[in-house]
Amino acid sequence: MAISSPDWETPATACLAPSKLKRLTYSDISRYAAEAQFSAAYCFAPMPGDGAPEHIRTLVLLVRTYTPGGLLVDRFYPASNAAFHAARAMAERIAEENGIEALPLSNLKLKPMCRRHAAFGTGINTLNYLPDIGSRFCLELVGLSAEVAQERAIPYDHSQLSCGDCRRCQRACPGGAITEKGFEKERCIRFYMLSGKPMPVHLRKYIGGEAGARAIVGCDICQRVCPANARMEERRTAEDDFTLEELLLCDAGTLADFAARYGKNYAIRNRIIAQALLAAGNTGAPGYLEIITALTQSSSALVAEHARWAREMIEKKR
Numbered sequence: 001m002a003i004s005s006p007d008w009e010t011p012a013t014a015c016l017a018p019s020k021l022k023r024l025t026y027s028d029i030s031r032y033a034a035e036a037q038f039s040a041a042y043c044f045a046p047m048p049g050d051g052a053p054e055h056i057r058t059l060v061l062l063v064r065t066y067t068p069g070g071l072l073v074d075r076f077y078p079a080s081n082a083a084f085h086a087a088r089a090m091a092e093r094i095a096e097e098n099g100i101e102a103l104p105l106s107n108l109k110l111k112p113m114c115r116r117h118a119a120f121g122t123g124i125n126t127l128n129y130l131p132d133i134g135s136r137f138c139l140e141l142v143g144l145s146a147e148v149a150q151e152r153a154i155p156y157d158h159s160q161l162s163c164g165d166c167r168r169c170q171r172a173c174p175g176g177a178i179t180e181k182g183f184e185k186e187r188c189i190r191f192y193m194l195s196g197k198p199m200p201v202h203l204r205k206y207i208g209g210e211a212g213a214r215a216i217v218g219c220d221i222c223q224r225v226c227p228a229n230a231r232m233e234e235r236r237t238a239e240d241d242f243t244l245e246e247l248l249l250c251d252a253g254t255l256a257d258f259a260a261r262y263g264k265n266y267a268i269r270n271r272i273i274a275q276a277l278l279a280a281g282n283t284g285a286p287g288y289l290e291i292i293t294a295l296t297q298s299s300s301a302l303v304a305e306h307a308r309w310a311r312e313m314i315e316k317k318r
């Protein structure tokens with residue numbers, strides 16, 4: 001699969017039965033997906049347990065790759081937000097141009113769908129992988145009321161990810177979330193980010209530290225160290241949309257911009273400030289003390305608690 005431009009040679013496993021509704025082909029779906037800036041599309045019939053509405057005959061799993069990076073906000077988040085909107089626009093277009101129903105269904109559980117599809121592999125970090133692009137992609141799902149005709153069937157190589165005895169992600173995870181027994185989400189930094197819960201003290205030192213690997217929003221250490229992501233890692237950028245000071249203050253303009261870039265679900269002012277405080281504390285920079293001290297008086301218990309911690313960190317390093 002190409003990563004710089006969409007590669008439509010990757011086949012889909014589509015419904016084989018001839019459609020009595022609307023004869024859409026895999027090429028049609030590929031074209032819609034490419035025009036919506038997706039890098040690949042996989043079509044398959046829904047299975048019981050997928051949760052698709054009964055009249056949906058085809059599920060279209062859409063893949064959008066992204067370049068890793070971001071010091072304060074991991075680049076997965078803007079890519080995921082863009083993919084979310086692109087999938088909706090694509091569904092509307094398919095419905096309008098073909099007279100069928102096309103529903104955005106990304107709220108369904110997508111990981112199990114990937115796991116039964118031969119193109120995808122799964123790491124011990126529970127992430128899905130594709131050849132060449134590793135785990136650096138976002139997924140969206142669209143359901144169609146029409147069947148999609150398969151035009152070619154090329155078997156996938158199912159050996160694109162072999163964890164073997166690697167365990168690099170397990171060793172690198174700061175929270176110890178990747179265990180021999182499986183993934184323990186309560187130990188994962190992302191479980192606390194923007195959750196409204198205070199970050200456990202032992203994890204606070206990782207926020208904003210070490211060249212953005214553990215950002216204010218997002219932690220990708222387990223992906224960063226994975227050999228299957230090496231090719232994408234070469235393209236890492238330090239690109240960021242905000243400064244730390246902007247996130248600490250989080251005025252109305254910053255908040256609106258944050259919502260537009262990453263999605264309104266993430267744009268909760270006190271939660272952004274709370275995360276930014278941990279990063280500010282970890283800088284050890286006295287220049288942030290004035291803002292931090294003011295925030296120790298916040299009416300938000302979360303903000304006040306993180307502000308006290310951040311002030312203590314900076315004072316210790318003075």
Ligand code: SF4
Nearest residue numbers: 173188189219221222
């Ligand atoms: S995202 Fe970070 S904390 Fe969570 S499992 Fe990966 S490395 Fe561990």
Ligand code: SF4
Nearest residue numbers: 123163166167169226
């Ligand atoms: S870092 Fe190693 S063990 Fe972890 S997912 Fe990648 S290949 Fe598997």
